Every structure is written in C-alpha cells, then in structure tokens.
Amino acid sequence: MLNISDVEVQRVMEKVSHAVVPKPCTARDLIPGKKDDFIDFFPLGLDQLDRVLHGGLPAGTITEIAGPSGCGKTQFSIMLSLLATLPIQNGGLDGGVIYIDTESAFSAERLAEMAQCRFPDLINNEESILKVATRVHVYLESTCSSLFKRLQNLEEDIISKGIKLIVLDSVASLVRKEFDTKGTKNITQRTNLLAQEAAILKYLAESFKIPVVVTNQITTRYGQGNTSDAGNDVNHDMSVNGMSSMDGDGGYVTAALGNTWSHSVNTRLIVQYLDNVKRQILIAKSPVAPFAAFTYTIEDKGIVLQESDGHHYDGTDPGLQHIRVKSAIQQDILS
Secondary structure (H helix, E strand, O other): OOOHHHHHHHHHHHHHHHHHHHOOOOOHHHHHOOOOOOOOEEEEOOOHHHHOOOOOOEOOOOOEEEOOOOOHHHHHHHHHHHHHOHHHHHOOOEEEEEEOOOOOOOOOHHHHHHHHHEEEEEEEEHHHHHHHHHHHOOOOOHHHHHHHHHOHHHOOOOOHHOEEEEEEOOHHHHHHHHOOOOOOHHHHHHHHHHHHHHHHHHHHHHHHOOEEEEEEEEEEEEOHHHHHOOHHHHHHHHOOOOOOOOOOOOOOOEOOOOHHHHHOOOEEEEEEOOOOOOOOEEEEEEEOOOOOOEEEEEEEEEEEEEEHHHHHHHOOOOOOOOOOOHHHHHHHHOO
C-alpha cells in the first residue's frame, strides 16, 4: 500500500529497533545512588551505629527493625520519620515520609516532642513543627487487603509528595491476625502475600532510590538449638509480647515471619531488653556491616545510644538470632 519493498521495510524495522532498544550499561551504572539527586545512606542520627553501617540505612533497600513490644520499634520509626524531613545539611533527606501504621501506634504528639527535644535550635516554634508534621503522611491500614492495595498504589504518592522514606509499622501484625498458620493452605497464602509485599517494597526502594523501613514482631521457634528448620517456623508462629521469654521445651524467641521473609530484607536490626531501662540494638544482617551491638535508652528526644560493654553472638544465621525479652531479665534478677 505504501509501495515499499520488503527490503526497505526490513531496513526501517532495524532502524526503529536500534532506536528503542535499551542502551547497554556497566555494573557501575547499576549501583544505587550514583546520581547527584540521590543519597547512598540515610543517617539514623546515632553516630556509632551510623559509622558501623557506613553512613546509615542503605537507600534503595529494605531495613527491618525486629523485637518485642516496649523496645522502641515505633520510637525508631517516628524518629526516622522526623530525620527524613530535615534538610540534608542537618542529616536529613529533605523530603516527605509515607508512614503506614497497621497497629494504630503512630503518635503525632510524640513526633512533635522528639522534634523539639532533639533539634531545639532548628525546631522551636509552631511553624517549624507544622513543617515537619505536614511532611509525614500517615496511612492507617487494618486489613491485609487494604495494606496490599495501598502498597500497589504508592508510586503516585511518592512522586507527587516528594517521598524520601517509607515506613511500614508493622509488617507482621495483620498477617498474624488474619492467617491461621495451623493449616498448610493458610501458610502458603501467607507466604505468598508476604513475598508479594516484599517485592513491591523492593521495587519502590530500588526505583526511587529511597530507604524502606519495616518493623517486625517476635515469635517462639521450636527446634533443636540453631539447627531447626527455619523455613517451617510458621507452623509454630504465635503472638509473643514483651513479657515472654525462652520456652522451657526448647523453644526460643526470634524475629517473626520465618526464613523466607528474612531473606527479603537487606538489613536486619534487632532490638531487645538489657534491663528495665536499657535496651540493645543488634546489627544481625547487613550487606556492608559486621555484627555489632549498641546499648540505648528511650528518652524525650527519641533513641539515645549509651556506653556499651559489647555482646556475645551465638550463630551466624540472622534468622536464628535469639532475642532477649523482659521475663529473661526478671529471671536474671531472681537467680
């Protein structure tokens, strides 16, 4: 119809193909955060921990904070949200925050208190507090389906609101409420859902070169020492609060959601009890940092590191890291 020969059609197709085919790139081009607009690491504002982590939480990856209730997972999340809103010269990301709250634990009053106490020279009036608060976008999600839908539709919000940090607090609460892990079908469904959520979060982190922080609960795992099958721990997954401890029948407390989920996160920070005042944060898994432990307290200004005597670490698999909970402290006092 266009009076073009087959040879000419083939030549045109080749030219179009060359024009639209992705250009080859080197491995260096794929390293996250190499553009001027992006930051490689997000500082936590905790100097010793930031140094070991080579600058803070890696952008473009998922960081998990796991531990029992009362150890400050939400406090960490709120503090990181505050830091992300600050100017870059003040250690922040100068951007917005998406805070997905599945436990109704977020507190705007606590955010304001941390801001004023941690940065009294920078945030010292109502206007500066409101500037921080308006950059933190809180979404309350109460079901697995609503959370999944929210994650699927975050791209537009990230672009329109200038988001530089995503927080999911917590990843475990909804699936543990909705899925009975006694049945094989439910275990499979739960594992698939968590895998899909992790894939979305990884995609968002990598595509927008931003850090993603998720909090996780704890569980009692049964097995013989550190050789139990971590992949099957969902069969014994049970809610364990901050008053729980090592089980007398060989169970021990560790991060929830099993081995498959543990491989979905790039960095795992475990928080645990030392005594009734002091807590400890462990770098249990990191692509850049060795295992390390730091003592901290929870104060008006948020998380504050204290002098530490170090920590003995048993095992090399972060999925098998035993977590110290409050009743273990009570046993130490009585013994």
